[in-house]
Amino acid sequence: MRKYLLAGIAALILPASAFGRDAEVPATPNGIVDAAPAADWIAIAPRDLLVMDLAPGSSGIARRVVIQLVGATYAQGWVSNIRTLAAQHWYDGLAIVRTQDNYVVQWGDPDGENRQKAKPLPEGLRIMTEGDYAVPAAATDIGKGTRLLADAYASGAGFDRGWPVASDGSSVWPVHCYGSVGVGRNLSPDTGTGGELYAVIGQAPRQLDRNIAVVGRVIEGMEYLSALPRGTGPMGFYATPQERTPIVSARTGEAVTDLARYEYLSTTSASFAAYLDKRANRRDAFYIHPAGGVDVCNVPVPVRRAAQ
Amino acid sequence: MRKYLLAGIAALILPASAFGRDAEVPATPNGIVDAAPAADWIAIAPRDLLVMDLAPGSSGIARRVVIQLVGATYAQGWVSNIRTLAAQHWYDGLAIVRTQDNYVVQWGDPDGENRQKAKPLPEGLRIMTEGDYAVPAAATDIGKGTRLLADAYASGAGFDRGWPVASDGSSVWPVHCYGSVGVGRNLSPDTGTGGELYAVIGQAPRQLDRNIAVVGRVIEGMEYLSALPRGTGPMGFYATPQERTPIVSARTGEAVTDLARYEYLSTTSASFAAYLDKRANRRDAFYIHPAGGVDVCNVPVPVRRAAQ
Numbered sequence: 001m002r003k004y005l006l007a008g009i010a011a012l013i014l015p016a017s018a019f020g021r022d023a024e025v026p027a028t029p030n031g032i033v034d035a036a037p038a039a040d041w042i043a044i045a046p047r048d049l050l051v052m053d054l055a056p057g058s059s060g061i062a063r064r065v066v067i068q069l070v071g072a073t074y075a076q077g078w079v080s081n082i083r084t085l086a087a088q089h090w091y092d093g094l095a096i097v098r099t100q101d102n103y104v105v106q107w108g109d110p111d112g113e114n115r116q117k118a119k120p121l122p123e124g125l126r127i128m129t130e131g132d133y134a135v136p137a138a139a140t141d142i143g144k145g146t147r148l149l150a151d152a153y154a155s156g157a158g159f160d161r162g163w164p165v166a167s168d169g170s171s172v173w174p175v176h177c178y179g180s181v182g183v184g185r186n187l188s189p190d191t192g193t194g195g196e197l198y199a200v201i202g203q204a205p206r207q208l209d210r211n212i213a214v215v216g217r218v219i220e221g222m223e224y225l226s227a228l229p230r231g232t233g234p235m236g237f238y239a240t241p242q243e244r245t246p247i248v249s250a251r252t253g254e255a256v257t258d259l260a261r262y263e264y265l266s267t268t269s270a271s272f273a274a275y276l277d278k279r280a281n282r283r284d285a286f287y288i289h290p291a292g293g294v295d296v297c298n299v300p301v302p303v304r305r306a307a308q
Numbered sequence: 309m310r311k312y313l314l315a316g317i318a319a320l321i322l323p324a325s326a327f328g329r330d331a332e333v334p335a336t337p338n339g340i341v342d343a344a345p346a347a348d349w350i351a352i353a354p355r356d357l358l359v360m361d362l363a364p365g366s367s368g369i370a371r372r373v374v375i376q377l378v379g380a381t382y383a384q385g386w387v388s389n390i391r392t393l394a395a396q397h398w399y400d401g402l403a404i405v406r407t408q409d410n411y412v413v414q415w416g417d418p419d420g421e422n423r424q425k426a427k428p429l430p431e432g433l434r435i436m437t438e439g440d441y442a443v444p445a446a447a448t449d450i451g452k453g454t455r456l457l458a459d460a461y462a463s464g465a466g467f468d469r470g471w472p473v474a475s476d477g478s479s480v481w482p483v484h485c486y487g488s489v490g491v492g493r494n495l496s497p498d499t500g501t502g503g504e505l506y507a508v509i510g511q512a513p514r515q516l517d518r519n520i521a522v523v524g525r526v527i528e529g530m531e532y533l534s535a536l537p538r539g540t541g542p543m544g545f546y547a548t549p550q551e552r553t554p555i556v557s558a559r560t561g562e563a564v565t566d567l568a569r570y571e572y573l574s575t576t577s578a579s580f581a582a583y584l585d586k587r588a589n590r591r592d593a594f595y596i597h598p599a600g601g602v603d604v605c606n607v608p609v610p611v612r613r614a615a616q
Contacts (some may be wrong), residue, residue: 210597289518293460
């Protein structure tokens with residue numbers, strides 16, 4: 001059975017009896033995705049995955065977090081650095097340093113701010129500039145496949161080749177949504193290397209868009225981050241080393257043996273357009289009042305394991 | 309030290325050295341709230357609190373979740389039911405039945421759908437209608453104090469006497485944000501009694517607005533819900549009884565001895581207006597690109613413990 005990595009849709013158990021013998025089962029977002037033809041799904045190349053294995057929890061079960069790295073138009077300098085760091089096994093032995101409720105889980109070198117103890121970075125990392133947080137609109141496919149959505153933070157928001165993005169009309173940037181992964185940094189003009197990363201575990205912090213690089217999204221194992229105990233230090237940093245979950249390893253997908261295959265629903269497909277429309281207009285036995293609109297972060301791009 | 313219950317703001321530790329000897333420390337949302345005069349804070353009456361004590365975790369520490377019940381214009385039938393249920397100790401011995409990542413934690417009677425085993429409800433609960441999900445705009449103070457915000461789900465969103473709300477021009481309803489508490493129900497036209505409740509632990513599910521009653525928000529102890537292990541059953545329901553965190557008791561605040569006092573920042577105060585504006589326009593040593601806008605769910609109304 002394919003495991004869908006969609007955010008939950010229905011709020012309640014709908015008892016089967018509720019539909020009645022002759023009732024037509026209404027279309028739901030999940031139903032539309034389930035019915036999408038194989039051709040609407042795009043394979044994710046293993047090299048576009050960052051596979052992070054955390055130390056087993058108290059249950060002894062390994063905790064694997066799979067992150068899809070953002071596509072070729074966006075953040076490629078940071079993504080390149082992440083590939084370099086992963087190839088050098090640089091993340092191995094580092095840890096989750098922070099879990100702040102309704103904000104982020106953050107990981108990297110706990111000694112990163114200590115000149116004597118910080119783990120040396122490898123040669124060849126690219127230095128990115130603040131101009132790299134966004135790209136020229138002409139270099140993107142924003143608006144292809146589905147209409148732009150109203151947005152409080154930009155002229156419009158939409159999707160580009162599987163990624164939620166926003167635009168001010170001339171430039172486009174990937175947006176922070178739940179599960180988005182970004183690059184920790186110090187004060188401007190520092191832009192971060194990719195050695196410190198975070199994932200969003202609450203309301204989309206859109207004020208971070210264009211201020212920090214979005215480099216991907218968690219597509220599996222989100223619960224290993226979102227259910228972590230919150231840190232008790234300032235901003236959710238863990239107060240003691242023992243509270244920091246160790247990172248056993250982080251590799252890009254082509255370096256992981258027996259890794260599952262993943263695919264995402266093409267955002268220029270008719271299925272995705274129907275799914276988005278249904279997310280914006282739910283009316284069925286449960287929903288009585290269609291919203292008539294939707295936030296870009298409330299249309300999570302469907303990602304799933306591909307049939308093996 | 310007053311404990312602030314704001315969502316996290318800053319993404320990084322800002323080293324003190326970054327500001328420089330003569331640098332003016334820039335205004336931040338938290339700074340504005342900290343500096344708000346006492347007169348801008350409104351006390352929350354104990355009866356407007358639902359205090360839910362969960363069984364201690366493995367650490368043995370009691371887990372108290374404090375919920376502020378929504379103000380007098382909204383959802384009062386359901387709120388009245390919640391007070392009745394709490395006064396009858398009806399929630400005691402029930403449990404958290406569901407934790408779905410990026411969606412909700414839900415609690416109530418695990419046997420609620422079983423006619424033989426369901427816990428009998430007390431007499432006198434009010435039956436609410438679907439028309440009660442929203443109220444006439446004229447009965448509200450939406451738009452007082454701060455301007456309406458652009459919103460994908462409504463004509464506009466804003467604040468009414470401490471609560472985030474949205475409007476279609478003629479009616480107003482409380483919106484679902486992270487930490488919002490709502491009333492579980494079955495299919496339309498059921499509207500739920502208040503015996504089954506949920507709290508939002510992910511991206512604001514605004515598609516639920518006007519489809520289900522919002523009755524409050526978690527103001528303390530959110531981590532006791534958001535960090536729960538996710539349920540492995542469908543929609544995050546727990547597959548086994550042992551996984552369900554027991555509810556020891558739920559009482560309204562006037563029935564709890566030695567309960568802390570709480571207050572919220574008046575949404576018609578100048579401080580709140582300045583705070584909202586800063587949330588929408590961050591520019592400082594960290595933020596280089598002010599968004600120029602903000603989502604109603606990204607301006608969490610400050611709530612804190614009052615000085616004792």
